[in-house]
């Protein structure tokens with residue numbers, strides 16, 4: 001990990017300001033359009049309940065006023081007919097029940113809508129990630145964006161409740177203000193004066209908190225990573241043996257404590273100032289209270305009106321405080337919304353892509369012409385002036401020392417990256433001109449770092465052609481050809497055995513067993529071109545020879561590339577391409593290269609000696 005420059009509150013990365021907070025609010029209509037599309041009925045139900053919920057407080061306060069006035073009226077009359085009074089009480093009771101019902105309905109609909117929206121955005125993120133170029137996926141800035149889009153899901157759901165709650169508060173505030181204005185218009189001024197300072201305080205701090213959180217995205221990813229390697233079954237062996245716990249804990253603590261300190265400073269300041277400004281609110285409330293009491297004592301208003309006014313004033317003040325603090329929460333979450341939409345808006349169109357139809361079968365083959373390549377963001381040339389052909393139906397092996405560029409060459413062929421200069425042709429046509437998804441479907445590939453999916457073994461094999469998941473015969477056939485059937489036979493639940501240790505009843509496999517499973521994927525797909533990157537490295541000598549004989553059968557008549565460090569495997573290819581330091585050093589049959597007496601012959605003899 002590179003040495004980090006400590007951040008302070010002042011240099012919190014990209015600064016956000018009031019303008020950016022307000023700008024972020026422009027994403028809210030788009031956000032609600034997405035929620036609306038998720039479940040229209042539920043959305044309307046939630047809005048309806050909130051509208052009723054918004055009108056109830058002022059009505060309940062008003063009925064309270066009627067009850068008190070009626071009691072005083074009855075006492076002064078010495079009367080015994082309380083029908084009117086009990087009717088009011090019954091109405092208030094009904095309204096309180098209705099209010100409770102509405103609140104519950106609101107939290108229910110919000111929860112359900114939030115869950116549904118959550119599912120929808122997770123699906124969007126998975127699909128979008130899949131459409132994005134591999135080169136972008138390896139970019140750390142992109143990863144930060146992805147992380148923000150992924151981890152802020154709960155924030156987005158909260159945002160929905162907050163915005164809807166805000167609309168509800170706005171209706172309540174208008175009705176309460178109408179009541180106050182009717183009796184005592186001046187109280188409104190007092191109210192606004194007491195609220196504004198705390199609003200400004202909230203806005204200021206929420207921006208600083210967002211700025212801080214955003215500027216620490218990369219460090220949070222590091223913290224996640226340390227948490228992952230520090231408490232994980234895959235790393236546990238090495239961590240114990242190398243005694244890495246303290247090293248990881250120290251690194252984790254140093255990083256997280258710095259973040260904690262900055263956060264704490266902000267939180268303490270926010271709370272202290274928040275308390276002072278709220279004190280101002282309480283003072284104004286009691287000022288208003290005293291004022292209304294004077295008005296009652298002077299006979300200007302009734303006791304019922306006193307309760308209505310003080311109740312309305314109190315509620316209004318709380319509602320306004322909540323309205324403003326919620327406003328800052330909304331603008332804060334809206335900034336995260338921007339991160340999400342920035343991610344979903346990443347353009348996936350390739351400049352060069354056309355939609356040429358792919359040939360049904362390969363006639364001539366592939367040709368690399370003067371290909372140079374550096375990974376994005378680096379000047380280091382990994383491939384230099386590469387020229388060779390892969391003829392239709394030919395089995396070509398790539399050989400070379402670690403880091404020579406073998407895997408990179410296949411990544412270019414698969415269009416995960418584009419050459420920095422030079423062309424790759426298929427039957428004389430630049431591969432960029434074909435539809436990318438169709439072009440990539442042409443290939444059956446087993447990568448060196450193939451993924452061990454913690455699914456069942458059957459699913460792990462079917463991944464080679466997931467449409468055939470229910471085709472048990474095909475899966476068994478593939479397992480037999482790749483020798484994965486011997487692995488299946490040892491599993492308690494056979495093909496339905498869960499693999500890996502993450503889930504209940506899962507069973508892990510050895511490296512070689514996993515490789516057989518991965519190889520079975522190649523047999524699932526009857527691809528036009530096969531690429532196997534180190535397909536047998538973890539297999540024992542007997543299995544390697546068996547697998548390879550079968551693989552030769554699988555690729556019979558097919559264009560294929562095999563990357564291997566085992567010369568017993570390599571020599572069976574039709575031709576061998578030897579890479580050294582990103583350049584083609586030799587190309588020819590095994591016999592030709594042996595006669596050449598260059599790097600290939602040298603490495604071959606070295607390995608042969610090792611077997612003697």
Ligand SMILES: Nc1ncnc2c1ncn2[C@@H]1O[C@H](COP(=O)(O)OP(=O)(O)OP(=O)(O)O)[C@@H](O)[C@H]1O
Nearest residue numbers: 138375382400401402403404405406407408409448
């Ligand atoms: N995503 C990447 N970004 C930047 N550099 C990379 C990336 N992947 C590989 N490299 C670099 O490119 C060079 C070639 O790597 P490549 O994986 O093609 O080698 P290889 O010949 O397949 O090696 P091995 O035999 O070890 O698998 C290496 O120096 C490696 O560090």
